Amino acid sequence: xxxxxxxxSLCLVTAALLTGQGGADATKGKGAPKGAPGGGKGGGKGAPKGxGYQPPEGPAPMTTWGKPDFNxxxxxxxxxxxxxxxxxxxxxxxxGKQKWESYNPAKDGDYTGACLPFGHVRALSxxxxxxxxxxxxxxxxxxxxxxxxxVFPIDGRPTKKKVPTWFGDSxxxxxxxxxxVETTNFNGFTRLDTNGHPHSxxxxxxxxxxxxDAGHIAYQLTVDDPKTYTKPLVSNRTFTxxxxxxxxxxxxxxxxxxxxEGRIKVPDFENQK
Amino acid sequence: xxxxxxxxxxxxxxxxxxxxxxxxxxxxxxxxxxxxxxTGTLTKLDWRNPHAWIYLEVxxxxxxxxxxxxxxxxxxxxxxxxxxxxxxxAGDEIVLDGILARDGSKTVSTRVVKAKDGRTLLSQNAR
Numbered sequence: 001x002x003x004x005x006x007x008x009s010l011c012l013v014t015a016a017l018l019t020g021q022g023g024a025d026a027t028k029g030k031g032a033p034k035g036a037p038g039g040g041k042g043g044g045k046g047a048p049k050g051x052g053y054q055p056p057e058g059p060a061p062m063t064t065w066g067k068p069d070f071n072x073x074x075x076x077x078x079x080x081x082x083x084x085x086x087x088x089x090x091x092x093x094x095x096g097k098q099k100w101e102s103y104n105p106a107k108d109g110d111y112t113g114a115c116l117p118f119g120h121v122r123a124l125s126x127x128x129x130x131x132x133x134x135x136x137x138x139x140x141x142x143x144x145x146x147x148x149x150x151v152f153p154i155d156g157r158p159t160k161k162k163v164p165t166w167f168g169d170s171x172x173x174x175x176x177x178x179x180x181v182e183t184t185n186f187n188g189f190t191r192l193d194t195n196g197h198p199h200s201x202x203x204x205x206x207x208x209x210x211x212x213d214a215g216h217i218a219y220q221l222t223v224d225d226p227k228t229y230t231k232p233l234v235s236n237r238t239f240t241x242x243x244x245x246x247x248x249x250x251x252x253x254x255x256x257x258x259x260x261e262g263r264i265k266v267p268d269f270e271n272q273k
Numbered sequence: 274x275x276x277x278x279x280x281x282x283x284x285x286x287x288x289x290x291x292x293x294x295x296x297x298x299x300x301x302x303x304x305x306x307x308x309x310x311x312t313g314t315l316t317k318l319d320w321r322n323p324h325a326w327i328y329l330e331v332x333x334x335x336x337x338x339x340x341x342x343x344x345x346x347x348x349x350x351x352x353x354x355x356x357x358x359x360x361x362x363a364g365d366e367i368v369l370d371g372i373l374a375r376d377g378s379k380t381v382s383t384r385v386v387k388a389k390d391g392r393t394l395l396s397q398n399a400r
Binding site (some may be wrong): 105106108110112113115127128144146194195196245247248250252253255256257258261262263264265271 | 298300301302314319322323324325326342344347349350352353361374375378396
């Protein structure tokens with residue numbers, strides 16, 4: 001267990017360096033540097049190799065209908081271990097501790113390796129970018145990870161969905177210039193991060209998106225799951241606008257040799273809930 | 274060309290390979306305590322998500338040619354790191370660092386692919 005935590009910490013630092021989101025910055029939310037975090041890797045279909053990317057500077061843009069404009073392709077810090085963004089060890093309940101200590105993807109299978117839906121937190125914490133699309137009434141997350149998407153209302157109407165799902169049901173609202181997205185109704189089959197930190201079907205997410213300037217979003221995630229954690233987990237991150245990137249197709253099923261050849265097992269996730 | 278199984282530096286063995294930008298648990302499929310370096314001839318690059326794969330022929334200590342398959346990162350991530358499928362071609366002599374699959378097959382999770390002169394050809398780290 002200690003080994004995995006140390007490993008996770010080092011992986012987070014490495015990932016942060018690779019994605020250009022310094023570990024400290026990734027935990028502080030606001031105050032992202034004006035320069036391009038991680039600039040220098042280029043990337044994206046048609047994007048030049050090499051360095052030099054600088055996100056746009058200036059004030060946060062507004063839509064024609066008067067709200068902050070979140071449209072764009074966003075680079076986020078890869079967070080394989082949520083501990084590193086919430087201040088350390090997680091405050092498990094007894095149930096949560098048992099779920100964490102019994103997690104063994106090598107023995108019991110790996111739902112993400114099997115291309116099952118990651119869930120919102122893990123999809124938004126993956127190395128791959130996400131595109132946001134926004135209308136006066138709806139907001140969409142277009143995750144490059146496995147080409148998933150999520151669409152939800154932001155005009156005050158309630159969600160009509162009732163069946164628990166992998167990504168949950170979201171409703172957005174405005175708190176001044178901050179978009180607040182609350183998500184519930186999870187099936188409880190997913191994990192919070194690559195390391196496999198658990199949650200239950202009682203999970204409630206509250207996300208706050210604030211367009212601090214033309215190039216950045218201050219993102220705050222609150223994980224409230226009283227079955228798994230004795231207090232809410234609060235994670236602050238900075239997203240960077242990548243005007244040089246496009247969302248690329250990502251088929252998880254196409255060339256997943258590990259799954260097809262039997263090295264990755266499909267977990268009995270319903271009974272592991 | 275010969276198969277060389279070497280003990281990498283402790284940090285690399287413990288951490289370097291498993292810090293790839295994996296979207297899922299690497300431990301489910303590969304064993305980070307079993308690092309390997311392969312030197313051989315690339316026969317095919319399969320540049321498709323969720324993982325690109327390199328196919329490699331390696332001559333073992335007995336002189337017998339063995340066929341290996343080596344998983345890379347996603348083409349999307351490697352593209353953004355500055356690499357492309359044009360960076361290698363069939364017939365290239367390469368040196369590949371990675372870790373072995375748990376199931377005992379000739380399957381590797383790749384950390385980095387280099388030319389014999391030391392140039393990095395493919396990696397998830399930025400070029």
